[in-house]
Amino acid sequence: MSLALLCSYAEQITPAPTVSLENRAIEDNLLYLVNKDNKLPADYEPSDLVLPKVKTRKKSLQDKIYLRQEAAVKLEEMFRAAETEAGYKLLAVSGYRSYGIQQLNFNRKMEEVGDYDRASRSVMPAGYSEHQLGLTMDIQSDNFKNLNAAFAETEEGIWLAENAHRFGYILRYKPEWKDITGIAFEPWHYRYVGIAHAGAIHMLDIPLETYLQYISLLPPYVVSGGCDILLAGLVRDLQVGNRQVLAQFSGFSGDTYQVLKTATQPYLPQGLSFDEAQGRCYPTPMPTSAPRVDEDEEVSLFSSP
Numbered sequence: 001m002s003l004a005l006l007c008s009y010a011e012q013i014t015p016a017p018t019v020s021l022e023n024r025a026i027e028d029n030l031l032y033l034v035n036k037d038n039k040l041p042a043d044y045e046p047s048d049l050v051l052p053k054v055k056t057r058k059k060s061l062q063d064k065i066y067l068r069q070e071a072a073v074k075l076e077e078m079f080r081a082a083e084t085e086a087g088y089k090l091l092a093v094s095g096y097r098s099y100g101i102q103q104l105n106f107n108r109k110m111e112e113v114g115d116y117d118r119a120s121r122s123v124m125p126a127g128y129s130e131h132q133l134g135l136t137m138d139i140q141s142d143n144f145k146n147l148n149a150a151f152a153e154t155e156e157g158i159w160l161a162e163n164a165h166r167f168g169y170i171l172r173y174k175p176e177w178k179d180i181t182g183i184a185f186e187p188w189h190y191r192y193v194g195i196a197h198a199g200a201i202h203m204l205d206i207p208l209e210t211y212l213q214y215i216s217l218l219p220p221y222v223v224s225g226g227c228d229i230l231l232a233g234l235v236r237d238l239q240v241g242n243r244q245v246l247a248q249f250s251g252f253s254g255d256t257y258q259v260l261k262t263a264t265q266p267y268l269p270q271g272l273s274f275d276e277a278q279g280r281c282y283p284t285p286m287p288t289s290a291p292r293v294d295e296d297e298e299v300s301l302f303s304s305p
Contacts, residue, residue: 030070030194031223032133033212036182039127042099046134049096054079057091057140066096068134071168071192075137078167088156089142093188097131121184130172135192137169152187160190165202165228168195177207196281199228204235214238219249221256222263227277230260233267 023044026032034040052072056062067075075092082088097105103126109119130136138147141156151157161171169192175185191208193201201211214235215223222230237245248263261274268277 026133030135030192031197031208031212031215033208034128034130034133035209036124036128040099040129040132042127044132045098046096049134052076052092052095052137054092055089055142057093057145061092065092065094065137066134067137067192068096071135071137074167074169074192074195078164078169081163081167082156082159086155086159088159090156090160091140091142091145093138093140093147094131095137096134097129099126099132102126102129102132124183130189130191136172137190137192138188139190140188147186147188149185149187152185157187161187164190165198166195168192168198170198170201170208172208174207180207180209195283196226196228196231199281200231200235203228203232206235211235217243217246219252221252222249222260225256225282226260227264227274227281229267229269229272229277230264234263 020041020043022041026040026044027046027048046068048069049066050069050072051063051065052067052075054076056065066072079090079092082090102124106119106123106125109123110116113119139160140147140151141154144151144154144156152161164171169190171187172189172191173181173183173186178184192198193208197211201208204211215231217238218226218234222234226234234245245263249259252259260278264274264277268274
């Protein structure tokens with residue numbers, strides 16, 4: 001092969017983009033906290049964004065609303081369950097937003113209200129929006145196509161609030177949590193955290209910020225492998241100051257299954273086994289096709305933080 005041909009071939013090879021350690025850590029953490037006090041890097045973009053196979057509020061958005069792969073699969077399951085179990089047709093409104101798109105959102109709101117503080121009450125500045133994580137979806141229904149508090153009173157809104165945790169999603173902003181989250185009531189805004197943590201947060205009825213404070217006291221293998229019943233039980237004990245529950249995890253080395261089983265037993269309701277509780281939170285994945293890869297970026301502007 002000639003030198004010229006080798007050079008030509010080399011020029012055609014595009015080096016893979018480098019991902020910073022900070023961005024990799026964000027992507028590896030489904031519980032990553034984004035709020036008024038925790039900003040995402042401007043260059044953070046998840047590497048596994050896909051188009052969820054769900055209906056959208058407008059046909060023009062069908063190929064422009066993205067989520068991370070795991071969150072997209074569970075969103076699809078949730079939308080199907082809403083229709084098969086209750087006959088409700090849910091609609092995806094806004095998923096992943098880049099830092100730049102969020103900046104456009106905020107600038108437009110600033111122009112509208114003329115004040116930074118007033119604008120940030122309804123639209124988060126760039127870097128402070130959960131949507132940049134690719135784990136959040138704003139949801140409407142076929143019967144209620146508005147992003148406002150009244151959605152909470154609709155049958156679809158009630159169903160979501162009661163069932164989203166089954167699919168790993170939490171209602172992120174409740175009115176009674178405003179002093180903690182910094183965001184007013186948004187019954188359309190759902191964040192994916194995984195089934196175990198969503199179930200625990202649903203049982204505890206606390207915001208993500210509070211939940212993270214308590215589970216930060218737990219060993220990583222409990223946080224990543226404990227079921228919702230164990231996680232909720234441990235947090236309840238910690239909330240009342242019972243730190244003795246942490247002693248069972250000290251100096252551990254060996255079989256995590258047995259440790260988790262022993263720790264979970266006191267919290268299990270009658271008739272539910274440890275393996276059943278674990279299987280509900282960490283179901284065996286069904287065989288899937290190759291990951292979907294999509295290149296377009298959502299460009300629509302919405303007011304949700």
